[in-house]
Amino acid sequence: xxxxxxxxxxxxxxxxxxxxxxxxxxxxxxxxxxxxxxxxxxxxxxxxxxxxxxxxxxxxxxxxxxxxxxxxxxxxxxxxxxxxxxxxxxxxxxxxxxxxxxxxxxxxxxxxxxxxxxxxxxxxxxxxxxxxxxxxxxxxxxxxxxxxxxxxxxxxxxxxxxxxxxxxxxxxxxxxxxxxxxxxxxxxxxxxxxxxxxxxxxxxxxxxxxxxxxxxxxxxxxxxxxxxxxxxxxxxxxxxxxxxxxxxxxxxxxxxxxxxxxxxxxxxxxxxxxxxxxxxxxxxxxxxxxxxxxxxxxxxxxxxxxxxxxxxxxxxxxxxx
Numbered sequence: 001x002x003x004x005x006x007x008x009x010x011x012x013x014x015x016x017x018x019x020x021x022x023x024x025x026x027x028x029x030x031x032x033x034x035x036x037x038x039x040x041x042x043x044x045x046x047x048x049x050x051x052x053x054x055x056x057x058x059x060x061x062x063x064x065x066x067x068x069x070x071x072x073x074x075x076x077x078x079x080x081x082x083x084x085x086x087x088x089x090x091x092x093x094x095x096x097x098x099x100x101x102x103x104x105x106x107x108x109x110x111x112x113x114x115x116x117x118x119x120x121x122x123x124x125x126x127x128x129x130x131x132x133x134x135x136x137x138x139x140x141x142x143x144x145x146x147x148x149x150x151x152x153x154x155x156x157x158x159x160x161x162x163x164x165x166x167x168x169x170x171x172x173x174x175x176x177x178x179x180x181x182x183x184x185x186x187x188x189x190x191x192x193x194x195x196x197x198x199x200x201x202x203x204x205x206x207x208x209x210x211x212x213x214x215x216x217x218x219x220x221x222x223x224x225x226x227x228x229x230x231x232x233x234x235x236x237x238x239x240x241x242x243x244x245x246x247x248x249x250x251x252x253x254x255x256x257x258x259x260x261x262x263x264x265x266x267x268x269x270x271x272x273x274x275x276x277x278x279x280x281x282x283x284x285x286x287x288x289x290x291x292x293x294x295x296x297x298x299x300x301x302x303x304x305x306x307x308x309x310x311x312x313x314x315x316x317x318x319x320x321x
Contacts, residue, residue, distance in 0.1 A: 034301030040291065040301060042098075042155075046108075047279065053100070056098070057095065057098070061081075063081055064098045065081075066133055082133060082136055083098070090114045090116065096114070096154060100136075106130050108128065108131070108132055121151065122152045123144075123152045123153050150172070151171055165189075168201075170182055181202070185198040201244075208232065209232060209242065212231060225246045226309065227245065228276050230274035231259075236272055261273050270290075273291070273292040278307060286306075290305075
């Protein structure tokens, strides 16, 4: 999210001087270099036939940015806008946290956050394409998920199990003094509608989470469901990645008490990490993809670091430290 992705607690457009680093960052450790060293927040990565595609929140005059790689290490920014046209019921300018899923060969669906025209809330839309780079075309005559009584919805992600596709999201309650919940619902086979109402998973309960949880990322390894999420204010070092686990989708979900990845970690090499995704690499290994601020707090680059699932839970191994 993350806002995830890019979640603007106020407007989504905070200036650089509004983004103050926290005191706990270890400035004696050299920062790890991002694989995309320009503004590429809320990254989502999709693998298609051995090639990796990364999608990000609006920037560079594009509604949805896209880059490609053969190995998750060297990336090329593409000139295309993956979502070039927005419908009239969307207010342009805040197209956040895209999630792209391959439904079948040559059939791709994108879930994106944008500002709904009426009511004027951030909500989740859906678009389709026949190529992973687009152009994606918005489907329907309105948002897919837009709970007005909960402040809207942002930060969609998908989870697949036994041929069933699920959508996860966060209600944007912190926009209006409400709780934020991560929810999950099954999707129809074409990915264009919810097959059942959403079920709440967890909300902000820990001090380090601040006013929100967002940017859910769900994977299953062995018999355990692993849920990563982002929390706190996206614009400074309080933003961090959280973690919860469960033995079934229905829960109960057990949170880790402290952040899974944060600016205050012993390595001290990331500033406000979040908006994470989990991707399987060329050799079958897991990688954590996320954004973090550059040292001057002018942009959020994309990082890819090894992720291991052990008996005591997942761990990130920061390369170069």
